[in-house]
Amino acid sequence: xxxxxxxxxxxxxxxxxxxxxxxxLSALLTLARRRLALSASNPREIFVPLLTPLLFALVIAxxxxxxxxxxxxxxxxxxxxxxxxxxxxxLACMFAGLGVxxxxxxxxxxxxxxxxxxxxxxxxGNLLVAVLVSGLQLGALLLATYLRGAHFNATxxxxxxxxxxxxxxxxxxxxxxxxxxxxIPSQEEYVGAVPAVAxxxxxxxxxxxxxxxxxxxxAAIAKALPLTHVLALMRYGLLDRHGAGLRDIWGMxxxxxxxxxxxxxxxxxxxxxxxxALRVFRRTAVR
Amino acid sequence: xxxxxxxxKTYPGGVEAVKGVDFEVRSGEVFGLLGPNGAGKSTTxxxxxxxxxxxxxxxxxxxxxxxxxxxxxxxVSSVVFQEPVVDRALTGRRNLILHxxxxxxxxxxxxxxxxxIVEVFGIGDVIDRPVASFSGGQVRRLEIARALISQPSVxxxxxxxxxxxxxxxxxxxxxxxxxxxxxxxxxxxxxxxxDEAERLCDRVAIISAGRIVALDSPRALLASLGREVIELRxxxxxxxxxxxxxxxxxxxxxxxxxxxxxxxxxxxGTAGEAMAQISELNVATTAISTRPPTLDDVYLRLTGDRLAx
Numbered sequence: 001x002x003x004x005x006x007x008x009x010x011x012x013x014x015x016x017x018x019x020x021x022x023x024x025l026s027a028l029l030t031l032a033r034r035r036l037a038l039s040a041s042n043p044r045e046i047f048v049p050l051l052t053p054l055l056f057a058l059v060i061a062x063x064x065x066x067x068x069x070x071x072x073x074x075x076x077x078x079x080x081x082x083x084x085x086x087x088x089x090x091l092a093c094m095f096a097g098l099g100v101x102x103x104x105x106x107x108x109x110x111x112x113x114x115x116x117x118x119x120x121x122x123x124x125g126n127l128l129v130a131v132l133v134s135g136l137q138l139g140a141l142l143l144a145t146y147l148r149g150a151h152f153n154a155t156x157x158x159x160x161x162x163x164x165x166x167x168x169x170x171x172x173x174x175x176x177x178x179x180x181x182x183x184i185p186s187q188e189e190y191v192g193a194v195p196a197v198a199x200x201x202x203x204x205x206x207x208x209x210x211x212x213x214x215x216x217x218x219a220a221i222a223k224a225l226p227l228t229h230v231l232a233l234m235r236y237g238l239l240d241r242h243g244a245g246l247r248d249i250w251g252m253x254x255x256x257x258x259x260x261x262x263x264x265x266x267x268x269x270x271x272x273x274x275x276x277a278l279r280v281f282r283r284t285a286v287r
Numbered sequence: 288x289x290x291x292x293x294x295x296k297t298y299p300g301g302v303e304a305v306k307g308v309d310f311e312v313r314s315g316e317v318f319g320l321l322g323p324n325g326a327g328k329s330t331t332x333x334x335x336x337x338x339x340x341x342x343x344x345x346x347x348x349x350x351x352x353x354x355x356x357x358x359x360x361x362x363v364s365s366v367v368f369q370e371p372v373v374d375r376a377l378t379g380r381r382n383l384i385l386h387x388x389x390x391x392x393x394x395x396x397x398x399x400x401x402x403x404i405v406e407v408f409g410i411g412d413v414i415d416r417p418v419a420s421f422s423g424g425q426v427r428r429l430e431i432a433r434a435l436i437s438q439p440s441v442x443x444x445x446x447x448x449x450x451x452x453x454x455x456x457x458x459x460x461x462x463x464x465x466x467x468x469x470x471x472x473x474x475x476x477x478x479x480x481x482d483e484a485e486r487l488c489d490r491v492a493i494i495s496a497g498r499i500v501a502l503d504s505p506r507a508l509l510a511s512l513g514r515e516v517i518e519l520r521x522x523x524x525x526x527x528x529x530x531x532x533x534x535x536x537x538x539x540x541x542x543x544x545x546x547x548x549x550x551x552x553x554x555x556g557t558a559g560e561a562m563a564q565i566s567e568l569n570v571a572t573t574a575i576s577t578r579p580p581t582l583d584d585v586y587l588r589l590t591g592d593r594l595a596x
Contacts, residue, residue: 023391027389037377041376106371107375108373108374108385110372111372111386114364114365115361116390116391117358286339287298
């Protein structure tokens, strides 16, 4: 134990320099750097969500591809590789939300709440890092599957559709994670709720097979899920220029229009959940 | 510097935690909110630090209304919370830098202040370690250091020594005492430790069940009970004994009974004379003693409850 020796004088309070108001962007970056440092200090938060999708894409997908005959011009291994992205992003965002539970229970959240910044920036700071980490994980997944033999048919426009879908989906999923992290009392309960949110939709959203193969009732549910639109957009962007997944949803012929509609759906979900996340955060942060 | 007018908080479900309190804290003053757990101290601090929304009244920090100008109010203040509120995975220095950035402290000035303050607070040798490796006392000193990095006009210390062992507690009291001597910031301290309030505070408000029941300097509050009190533990009905003592003018209106113990502030005469008079009345006692009054006596007289177990 160090003994306190108050030999030096504490600096006497001085006036702040004029115009030194809190810059929101600077505060946002500070909060994002903090979240990044916390995530980096806990590598499990980054690597564990990557593990299952990576194993699926590298081991199970190629094995399945040898059994399943692909549609003409479609590589099932690549189809599944993109499908695993629909598992990776929710898992990554849910793990990021776990950090919010820790913050709330034993971290510096209350200190952040007394900072002279708009409180919504705390959510946006976490969101930025969640989207960034999801993006890096997604890149690692695609690179690994490419090295394992997946064949992507990417153009600049296609990559644009893919990035837009993945980005908006990450925003939506992290917002859901933030809502859960603020509403669910303990880490144990939060972890228990993750499979229902992150994994169950994956089975009916066209990850492993087209939604047209589902019974009509389930197909209707699938069309309402953001993940179905995301996967259709991702495949349209990187694999299938004919947009078979989009056609299964919209039943139209113009793929650009269908892609725009699905993007609009994903953007709408992202905005809806983000607004809800901010609202829940404000309600739970201030009593 | 702090102006509180009819500030109240009723939680959903109807729990009225703070019932319209009024007080003012002058610039540079150390002001104590003294009361047991559940009295409304932390709720009051929560409202002043804008983490709890008042349901009535208003409060200003350095002229900024905490409800209407919360960011401005937060800009001029810092808080040390009752429980540790730190990023344990980050280093102590990183926690300090984070605070400095969020409070818009110039990076160069922040680096100089951090260098200075960690030495003053005796955490220079651990500051670059993760906070998870800090002892409880080091964490608390880090939190106080962090609160000072932004050189706040108002510092809130919410039960700053709760849960610390005696030695660390006294070290921290020394530290807070030094801050009081060397800075002109206004400090609002909540505590249920009487010695903290007596030692550190210029004035204290005693809060009970959400209301302020007394507000004055510790010295004035103690003076209200005279120089000395007799503590009398009786075998039979204390209220009956109290009535007897009052009828013989040994006990005044400020005498109070808690359980089987009567506390009798001495107004006139000496303790020896009073004890002789009690002896003459043949009151059956199990113990009798004299001592100087404490803030606990003040609190007990005002509320009929003890501050700390």
